[in-house]
Amino acid sequence: MTSTDTTAYTPGSLAAHRRRPAWPVTNAVLIGRSLRHSLRNVDALLMAILLPVILMLMFTYVFGGAISPNGGYVDYVVPGIILTCAGFGASSAAVDTATDLANGIIDRFRTLPIRSSAVLTGHTVASLVRNLVATAVVIMVALLVGFRPSAGPLEWLGAAGIVALYILAITTLFTAIGVVASSPQAASGYGFVLLFLPYLSSAFVPVDTMPAWLQPLAEYQPITAVNETIRALLMDTEMEPYGAAAVVWCLGIATVGAAWGAWAFRRRAGRR
Numbered sequence: 001m002t003s004t005d006t007t008a009y010t011p012g013s014l015a016a017h018r019r020r021p022a023w024p025v026t027n028a029v030l031i032g033r034s035l036r037h038s039l040r041n042v043d044a045l046l047m048a049i050l051l052p053v054i055l056m057l058m059f060t061y062v063f064g065g066a067i068s069p070n071g072g073y074v075d076y077v078v079p080g081i082i083l084t085c086a087g088f089g090a091s092s093a094a095v096d097t098a099t100d101l102a103n104g105i106i107d108r109f110r111t112l113p114i115r116s117s118a119v120l121t122g123h124t125v126a127s128l129v130r131n132l133v134a135t136a137v138v139i140m141v142a143l144l145v146g147f148r149p150s151a152g153p154l155e156w157l158g159a160a161g162i163v164a165l166y167i168l169a170i171t172t173l174f175t176a177i178g179v180v181a182s183s184p185q186a187a188s189g190y191g192f193v194l195l196f197l198p199y200l201s202s203a204f205v206p207v208d209t210m211p212a213w214l215q216p217l218a219e220y221q222p223i224t225a226v227n228e229t230i231r232a233l234l235m236d237t238e239m240e241p242y243g244a245a246a247v248v249w250c251l252g253i254a255t256v257g258a259a260w261g262a263w264a265f266r267r268r269a270g271r272r
Helices: 011-017 023-040 042-067 073-103 105-110 118-144 153-180 184-194 215-219 222-235 242-269
Strands: none
Touching (some): 042 073, 042 118, 073 118, 073 184, 073 222, 118 153, 153 222, 222 242
């Protein structure tokens, strides 16, 4: 008589056959969902592209002559424009996340064999892609209006890496804000506070031109470290002590944002 392995039919084993898909599959599906939403939201997509252009032209032609009469201000301001636009782009991730939590889509995800928290990954990666496109637009417009970087291929690659790391970090933080916000409108308001940080850094004017009481805040905040690192890579300015600080700041912000977002999501939406 042939023995039968009944363990294959136990309830626990059957449940194992209905386990959620592997996390790369789930994440890929929800990343695709967020990217499709970005493409369908024409107004937001246009703003993500037009805002960098408007800021670049405004700072170059409106403020640039007063700050640098010799016309070299565009070389100074490009990193700051990149980081400022990254902040505006990342703030949309907070609104999108809060919208998903408010309209009940997360409850529908919880009925499926997927990790509903993967929606946070979807919004984060989609925002990263949008912001990288906006960064490319900033650089193209800057080249058209006189930006002349001295970077070689390796320096460009390093600058792209720092920009991508910064965008990932701040988007992770904004996504967490979207989880804890009570509504999409509240998420937009909370995130707006962080958008002022580039103006309190070396992004648009040197730190030593600021009032003495403001200089420590401007010098030792993350935007200055990231901004000066990008500037050093593109324009061959002094890298130290900003390079290591920029990486540490970005990794720290990303870690805090991811942990905060995951914890808040479990509390608010539940965990499968």
